[in-house]
Amino acid sequence: MKSTLRPSVAALVVSAVALALTACGGSSGGGSADKEITVAFAGAVNAPKEDVATYAVAKDQGFLDAKLKVKTINADGSSAAIQAVTSRSADITAADMGSILAAREKGVPIKAIGGLVQNWPWRIAVKPDSPIKTGADLKGKKIGVISLASGSAPYARAFAKDAGLDGQKDIDLLPVGIGTPAASALNSGKVDALALYTAPYASIENSGTKLRYLPNGAAFQGIRSLTFAAREDTIKKKKEELTLYLRAAYQGLLFSSVQPEGAMRIGFKTFPAMLSGQTVDQRLKGDTKVLTSFVDSATPAQGEPESFSNWGAIGDAEWQKTMAYTRAAGQITKDIPVSEIWDPSLLAGANQFDAAQVIAKAKAYAPA
Template sequence: MKLALRLGAGAAALSTMTVLAACGGGSSGSASSDNGSGKKSATVELAIASAVIGPKEEVATYSVAKEEGYLADENLDVKTINTDGSVAAIQAVASGSADITPADASAILAAREKGVPVVAVGGLVQNWPWRIATLPGGKVASAQDLKGKKIGVISLASGSAPYARAFVQDAGLDPEKDVDLLPVGVGSQALSALESGKVDALALYTQAYTTLELTGKKFTYLPNGDRFQGIRSLAYAVREDTLRQKKDEITRFLRASYKGLLFSAVNPEAAMRDGYRVFPAILSGKSADERVKNDSTILETWVKSAVPAEGAPESFKDWGAVSDAEWNKTADYMKSSGTITKDPDLKKLWDGSLLKGANDFDASAVISKAKSATK
């Protein structure tokens, strides 16, 4: 199956981005007086990849940064727009509808290959979040057992499809001949497909499995091979002209976001309550007290994908850093999955020049505030 068929509408959106980029559409922020912090007030437009109806990156970064005063410290007013996935979020940035977005690396790489002038300025998810899961005691106990089997993916346009293909390829199987990929969505729909035998395994992200495990369900996870170590997922991306024109504002936004992420790593429950205040739709009509225990566990799972795999929060540093080796490994993975066709120009794809300023904050103060926050 060709890439255009797998990505569907997403690929069409990417094709239009080159046209949008050529139309200009500069960043929409403004700057005026300071608030006593010495920083001029500014507006930053944030594109969110999907509606926030559950614990995910916007809670750990934006919600906490807003509710804990980190955006106010930077004298930033952040406006948000919702989009339909990472490709659409990149499109919003490319068209000038937004200044910055946390998008999947695959969307950034694909856009860059098409000549869209977007650039990654800070990493977010650094630990590979995708896993293959089966039912305990089932017929699939190893990757090789997937031959002739059906794997449930979120959709053929999601990141789970190329991951599933790469996983079976890594096991020495032919992803086009030896397995079938069936769209099953996430949540109860995916679980039903697995339990009914419609599929023999699932290819989901860890956060989705945690949600199901909280209902009492159990899974057996097949180990990922070495090829998946070091592949990057979400990263913050901006237009090239936004980077030039709003370098200070974007640096301040990243700093507030990384402070929010550190806070979330220390106290996910307090972070989740911040999320309810900013995105009340997460509650789905229930009270915060009814939801917070499970939602905090789900958020904690996501946070673990975005912070160092080892060490306590006190040891975390170099927020947002992505090495050339990690970008190259990510690009190799995307080439093998058909998302891109050639090696990217890292000098155009990645600009880490803002990270020194983004890391210029008192981590101990953030940790202390998180530890003392009311759960």
């Protein structure tokens, strides 16, 4: 999810062609779309996370306006996704806030425009019988990260620092990816611990690997992770397009919080490669669990979907906590004025939808 800007835009993999989308509310959308937007997903392949909850569901359920033509591309991590936005290969991405802040400090004209993951999803995991009990026990250990350009690396370093260690010298970071490769690295002893987020852990546990999690310290509470971001000039030139996409994304997320299994079925229909040659029935239970873990990280920790509101908002206290964490992780050297990194001007329009209607639609969903 996070880190520096090393991955090249050449790492991007086009995952979908332009799609003419039907509007919510029954408009026909018979003519060609007159507005376009390209979305970069911060993952080399599509997975049961924001790809499904904010895009696949929005497309399938008609939350995307008929005037909008959408393309999607995949980028190998948040840094690559931000490079795609910077180079105009994409207009918007949901990237890790640490990567967004790091890019801004380096002079990239990018701003956050709407929150997504609001409950800190990163954890350190070990095998149940591991002698590692606390963060201090990680000294001299190997920690598996998704890649050195993902959010794993800065998180692992910040976790070590919070435990009183030197995040640069006292731990070794090894790229292990996610899913089966990460589980294999832990089970074989190639690494002593993993630094992943909740969705990949759910996938690993689905495969039969048991895990024990080290508790995050208080410093990790209130930190923002995946956040929608765009170039400053794109925000001005494509205000309507970005607003329409955010509105659809938040409706898709709300639908997914009510109907995760239905959302996962929609995900398989939109991104059939996620099935990896298996049937929907073979994948549905496990991948729904993975998707649910993502949705839980991106919706309020308290309350039911009927009470969810003010989608995308990020408060001042959250900004300060996030910047403090990003400094501790070594991604930025000083605080960045919030006005330089945050443009919430699209959120009023993004929140103009009937939540009750979305919830009713989710409850009534039945697979075709």
